[in-house]
Amino acid sequence: MLKLGHKKDHGVDHKCTIRLLDDSEVLECEFQSYHKGRYLLDFVFNKLNLVETDYFALRYVDQNKQRHWLDPNKNILRQIKRYPTDLSPILFCFRVKFYPGDPVRLQEEVTRYQLFLQLRRDLLHGRLYCSQSDAAMLAAYIVQAEIGDFDPAKHYGNYISDFKILLKQTPKLEERVMELHPTLKNYTPLMAETCFLKKASALDTYGVDPHPVKDHRGSQLYLGLNHTGVLTFQGSRKTHHFRWPDVQKLNYEGKMFIVHLSFAEISHLALCDDVSTCLLCC
Template identity: 55%
Template structure:
């Protein structure tokens, strides 16, 4: 009666979490309570960074199933990160603005530059070799300043890891470009980097692995333009936001309803897991609302993913849209904040000795400290458009329920059409898989200089989301390990040795859940609960019926029950006779 209240259910208990940043600087530790919404946690991070234009960024984490999620600002951070051990959040760009130079403050543009630098390094910002070398030169100019023969010997560019498959030939071209950027201060070099990056077709692409109807692996990206897919070295599809009528998902199937020739055509892509499909659907809906809404005063509610045995997902947009974010940026009145740029290579300190004039400087550049952490990337963060008429918001409303065909590489190719050119529509014989939907081809597809293969094998938290190896690969790996063990001089056969009990197993049992981990309570799925409920209801009704049939209660309902189940009485009498005969014998 006077039991002590459990600490687990105490709403005042504080839970720690780690926040990582774009410049790979020293992470910070924050705490939150059980009912703390994600917005409070995000505001604390932005306050730490002195960031005002925070509509474009977010906090991302990875769940125990290696699935990434954006922290929802409206929901409890504790409920969202249940089971995440250790709880780590990464500060990343969530919405890539269509015109990054409209960002008012230089510190905001700098964080955007850091994100795009990561994208370039890990192959998400893929472009032609010429453009890649120029972008890399802007990075070097921002890092070390003007080229100097004494400070920058031959091969100095190789110290910077900026491109996915960087080689000496690329580094030579980067050095030539770097020599032409004399006089550009870091702010100018980063601004030129942003101007160039936002014109690329892969700008803002956070790749999602999907498959078409033939099982071919594609990469699907959601940007300010719309939804696009990449296969090999080609951008095979681009569905602009004005063409998309509805976005939905059913199980592992991600479905885009495209408006073509006044008809709604559903195109489907198969994701790796249901969780990945739901994450893709949420990202697509969120990006569409951010870039197409005129204002966020009354955003539409979006639902999808419901079925007989699964609860559907719903999403309501929160925060400001891009149009409102641009207007808010114009109204910022504070002075430009001072901040220190991080250096990926501490040994290459920026020259500030007056040899080269640092013109148009809008901030104070602090000398690079020697104890700065080395810039060490992780492949995945692994990952005129500002206003639309209010009537177009209805593109997210629920349309007719149809089964979408899987998209194939040749099925739908919708690309940017230049004003001078005219669109040509060709129809071909309907495929068996798509239920008679004609093939539509508009314009030519964009082709990259190399295959679009972003690195998505290592998570920000150090985990691994690479596809599981096949059974043959696992057997081969075990055989190689066994050969290495047999070749050791002190090898002992496992049949002769006695396996020792792992020491950390006992420690794990005694210590329980590590400090800081958000333990996920065990539960039962909705389907299993429903089946158990049906079973117990059926069992209860059966027992009640048997009791009433064998009772002598005089009631109209019981009498009617006897009449309806009169065929059971002979069976009951036969069973009773057999039981009596057995006991008498």
């Protein structure tokens, strides 16, 4: 006797949109109810010809505007239960989750380019915080990569204003970028992007996704993690840097995020706005 499968045994098609790092390109994908996050990630990796995949992940925003990383080893639908029901198709964003310590040593050019796009986003949105002089140099590398050598016949007036590169892009800063751009003559796009990666990866805020917290005195700080350790900032000033060899463990109790250090049995506390922020830090 032939036993027909129950309807529930078959996957139901769900549509999603995946926004890539340059924002101008999106991928449309369908997945079924039994698929795990790895299915969507592999779909993107294949489209982009990415081999060095460990640095990347998919992110989505729930109905409370809280960002979450999609776990590749868990069922997709179970993870997005809090996704706004009025939004269809489901939107995921392809992002760098783990920033390599030395991006120039990445093997594949396509991997370096995706990291370059991510760092451009970080610079534009203020996450890659730096001095005005560093910001101008980074912007000049971007301009050189985009339009090549300065040409007075083409590039006149404030041509930098056509680019949206920096969070606080003032005329004075644009003027400085225009001074730097001609100094990069003969830099190919690859050379300019490589210089950008070198400079960006040397900054304290490289790879840091800052979360607002308060210290034990109630002072407002921003806390983030990167390949070097756990960092806190007060405004633009780095206040603590707990390097990974010195960190024994990270955990949270309610809204309290705790960094346990290996020397002298010291712990440092930070009060998060909510439990979700603590979870993101952990």
